[in-house]
Amino acid sequence: xxxxxxxxxxxxxxEGASLELRCNYSYGATPYLFWYVQSPGQGLQLLLKxxxxxxxxxxxxxxxxxFKRSQSSFNLRKPSVHxxxxxxxxxxxxxxxxxxxxxxxxGTRLKVLA
Amino acid sequence: xxxxxxHPSRVICKSGTSVKIECRSLDFQATTMFWYRQFPKQSLxxxxxxxxxxxxxxxxxxxxxxxxxxxxxxxxxxxxxTSAHPEDSSFYICSAGMGGxxxxxxxxxxxxxxxxx
Numbered sequence: 724x725x726x727x728x729x730x731x732x733x734x735x736x737x738e739g740a741s742l743e744l745r746c747n748y749s750y751g752a753t754p755y756l757f758w759y760v761q762s763p764g765q766g767l768q769l770l771l772k773x774x775x776x777x778x779x780x781x782x783x784x785x786x787x788x789x790f791k792r793s794q795s796s797f798n799l800r801k802p803s804v805h806x807x808x809x810x811x812x813x814x815x816x817x818x819x820x821x822x823x824x825x826x827x828x829x830g831t832r833l834k835v836l837a
Numbered sequence: 838x839x840x841x842x843x844h845p846s847r848v849i850c851k852s853g854t855s856v857k858i859e860c861r862s863l864d865f866q867a868t869t870m871f872w873y874r875q876f877p878k879q880s881l882x883x884x885x886x887x888x889x890x891x892x893x894x895x896x897x898x899x900x901x902x903x904x905x906x907x908x909x910x911x912x913x914x915x916x917x918x919t920s921a922h923p924e925d926s927s928f929y930i931c932s933a934g935m936g937g938x939x940x941x942x943x944x945x946x947x948x949x950x951x952x953x954x
Binding site: 765767772817823824825830832 | 841843869871878879880881883886928930932941942943944945946947948950
């Protein structure tokens, strides 16, 4: 069965430090992968997505993610975190088993220290 | 582009009443809309998928008679929580996709906070 794992429930970093949020997936075919960000009480905003091609994907707000098939990973990175990046981050894989839908990871809550 | 709105953003109702939540794609036609439920500090749980003009497909364990979904047009889907109870209190989020298929990106609404007293 398809699944998405975000091993880190909470991550705390200092403002200006680099960030890496982990995402591992289990999927039989070529996955369609997404990262979304959710601010408190808000909906989800798409940061970036990977369908095919270059395995390093650039997104909005200075984020990037790298697809590594050998590790079944799609980790999100940012070289310098801003206080406004504090939010919940969700990794998702597009499932084509039956009706097309997303399978979300459990999310990683990012806290940024001033 | 690709903006999805939800109305209302917050609703408080009494136990036993029904509540309707609207989801609109403002600047594109949404072939497929999705309804999610999110409990505090948890991930999103897909409730159902709806395609314009056809019956919604509900996920296992979701009561279709309790959570009525209507996708009457390419820009509007509604979720009606019938005979709401306190355990239905949650954050409900909709999303919309443009073209269907495995490469379709979902665009999410801002969510609706439902509180049932």
